[in-house]
Amino acid sequence: MWIDINSYVGHWPYMELKYDTCKALLQRMDRFGVDRSVVTSLSGIHYKNTQSANRALYEEWRSENELKERLLPFAVINPTYAGWKYDLKQCLEEFGMRGIAVYPKYHDYSVEEEAMVELAEIAREYDVPVALTLRMVDHRARFWMDIEKEWTLADVMPVIRKVPDARYIIWNVANSTRLDEDDLALVKKSRVLMDTSGRATNNLSGLLDVFGPEKFAFGSHAPILDYATGRMRIEYLDRADSVKQKLRSENAVDMLNL
Amino acid sequence: MANLTTPSRRKFVKKSLAVSAGAVAFPQVLTRDARSSGGTAQDRKDYDVVEEVAKYRKIDAYCTANPDMELADKLGIGRMYVGNPMRWLDWTPDEFRQANDEMIDLMKKHPGRIIGQISVNPHFSRESLEEIDRCVDQGMVGSRLYYQAKINDPIYYPVIEKLADLNMIIFIHGEAQIGVGGYRMKYDVGRPATISVPEDFLEAAQRYPEAMFQFAHIGGGGDWEYMCKAFREQSNIFVDVGGSNNEEGMVEFAVHCLGEDRVLFGTDNSYYQGVGKVICADLSDRQKQKIFFDNYNALLKKGGYHVD
Numbered sequence: 001m002w003i004d005i006n007s008y009v010g011h012w013p014y015m016e017l018k019y020d021t022c023k024a025l026l027q028r029m030d031r032f033g034v035d036r037s038v039v040t041s042l043s044g045i046h047y048k049n050t051q052s053a054n055r056a057l058y059e060e061w062r063s064e065n066e067l068k069e070r071l072l073p074f075a076v077i078n079p080t081y082a083g084w085k086y087d088l089k090q091c092l093e094e095f096g097m098r099g100i101a102v103y104p105k106y107h108d109y110s111v112e113e114e115a116m117v118e119l120a121e122i123a124r125e126y127d128v129p130v131a132l133t134l135r136m137v138d139h140r141a142r143f144w145m146d147i148e149k150e151w152t153l154a155d156v157m158p159v160i161r162k163v164p165d166a167r168y169i170i171w172n173v174a175n176s177t178r179l180d181e182d183d184l185a186l187v188k189k190s191r192v193l194m195d196t197s198g199r200a201t202n203n204l205s206g207l208l209d210v211f212g213p214e215k216f217a218f219g220s221h222a223p224i225l226d227y228a229t230g231r232m233r234i235e236y237l238d239r240a241d242s243v244k245q246k247l248r249s250e251n252a253v254d255m256l257n258l
Numbered sequence: 259m260a261n262l263t264t265p266s267r268r269k270f271v272k273k274s275l276a277v278s279a280g281a282v283a284f285p286q287v288l289t290r291d292a293r294s295s296g297g298t299a300q301d302r303k304d305y306d307v308v309e310e311v312a313k314y315r316k317i318d319a320y321c322t323a324n325p326d327m328e329l330a331d332k333l334g335i336g337r338m339y340v341g342n343p344m345r346w347l348d349w350t351p352d353e354f355r356q357a358n359d360e361m362i363d364l365m366k367k368h369p370g371r372i373i374g375q376i377s378v379n380p381h382f383s384r385e386s387l388e389e390i391d392r393c394v395d396q397g398m399v400g401s402r403l404y405y406q407a408k409i410n411d412p413i414y415y416p417v418i419e420k421l422a423d424l425n426m427i428i429f430i431h432g433e434a435q436i437g438v439g440g441y442r443m444k445y446d447v448g449r450p451a452t453i454s455v456p457e458d459f460l461e462a463a464q465r466y467p468e469a470m471f472q473f474a475h476i477g478g479g480g481d482w483e484y485m486c487k488a489f490r491e492q493s494n495i496f497v498d499v500g501g502s503n504n505e506e507g508m509v510e511f512a513v514h515c516l517g518e519d520r521v522l523f524g525t526d527n528s529y530y531q532g533v534g535k536v537i538c539a540d541l542s543d544r545q546k547q548k549i550f551f552d553n554y555n556a557l558l559k560k561g562g563y564h565v566d
Contacts, residue, residue: 018540141434
């Protein structure tokens with residue numbers, strides 16, 4: 001069984017994306033034997049009012065039973081924007097969304113801000129994960145209006161330090177995973193899960209040695225990145241099948257309360 | 259004619275909420291039972307990516323020293339065309355000779371698997387031409403050029419003419435205008451002004467229609483849509499899909515713009531991304547085989563350097 005903890009649908013303003021609808025994602029999942037997938041609205045990253053994107057995703061998701069059964073929608077929330085708590089409550093309780101995705105760089109706030117900390121605390125109360133991404137696209141090939149700075153793993157640590165008992169998913173680990181001793185110890189004992197879509201996971205075996213096999217899970221970052229690479233990093237791993245099984249689905253099941 | 263060593267493909271196992279006042283209540287913890295249960299995998303296709311990857315014979319048209327031979331084995335990459343990492347502007351003849359010697363040593367260490375590519379600095383014309391002769395005698399094939407000068411700079415002409423006479427593909431590092439290099443770049447990532455951009459390749463390729471040019475790594479961080487569109491009508495420019503950027507649609511777009519014969523498999527040592535982006539491409543098995551192996555081998559064949 002495969003669960004993808006990092007995929008999107010919706011519009012990216014700077015280039016055409018294939019497979020950018022729930023149905024297209026489902027077809028992609030069928031083609032590559034993926035059972036379930038976390039899905040987030042790309043459109044929400046660029047909307048001021050992210051709730052309109054969340055609602056659009058919800059409407060699309062609930063239009064077919066198979067979409068409802070196999071896709072796990074996350075809400076895009078900007079905790080510095082008016083009404084975000086109402087939106088969050090609606091997404092989790094009414095729409096049945098399974099987690100919260102935040103984009104501090106795109107929404108222009110710091111991961112250390114009080115609003116971000118409050119969001120993590122609310123997520124903890126709901127028992128849903130907060131997802132942060134180290135980058136959406138390779139900054140070198142970005143459109144000039146897109147953000148330039150990418151994050152390393154260390155950049156997301158401030159919120160984990162402040163709310164260590166929330167759950168976190170780190171998407172697209174494309175850059176350094178180096179942490180100081182205290183942060184590494186914190187990640188190890190916290191509920192943190194990183195997906196395998198980012199280029200820094202090419203040496204997945206080494207990362208497992210550092211962080212442990214409970215800290216990684218299959219992710220594609222589709223439809224921005226190709227659908228196979230994140231999976232190949234697991235399948236070609238020189239580890240026991242029991243470890244691979246954790247990465248294919250077991251760690252995701254645990255993180256997502258499936 | 260060289261023999262391609264069949265890679266040793268292992269057989270793998272298959273597989274407080276004080277939400278804003280008024281309308282919002284305290285959170286309810288969403289339990290497993292409260293959510294949809296999801297489907298099972300029983301009636302879905304059991305896709306095996308390892309099996310899929312093993313279907314295709316592969317030549318890596320862009321590998322950089324030192325290659326990961328174990329991973330190349332796993333991925334069924336039978337042969338790798340390898341050069342030293344990029345050097346900077348003041349590369350002396352002694353230095354590029356040493357870089358080529360390192361490739362020759364690597365070839366001896368992995369006979370039949372690794373073919374070195376020749377690096378020179380066109381600012382030292384006589385020494386560069388002599389070095390090409392020396393390296394060809396040692397079995398090296400093709401060039402690995404960087405940015406000591408733009409590819410359309412006249413100081414490159416003798417090198418281009420020499421490689422064209424040898425029917426060897428002219429590989430040079432390339433970047434796009436909108437990306438990590440180029441005159442319209444709005445941000446500084448420390449690249450020199452002598453980087454070759456697509457327009458430079460076009461000028462060189464138009465001047466030397468008999469030569470074969472490889473624009474390196476459309477997945478190397480540049481704007482691959484820009485690159486592919488730039489080369490649409492210049493049939494003696496080829497691109498490889500190497501580099502760490504594995505954006506969806508890259509390979510199909512390259513085929514759409516350039517045709518299925520001008521797109522080459524390459525990794526620049528990002529092996530998973532290099533293979534993964536081709537595997538995922540919405541192309542036929544035959545087209546993927548051309549990209550993974552046949553297209554580059556056809557270019558090698560023009561000089562008799564191909565594999566069986």
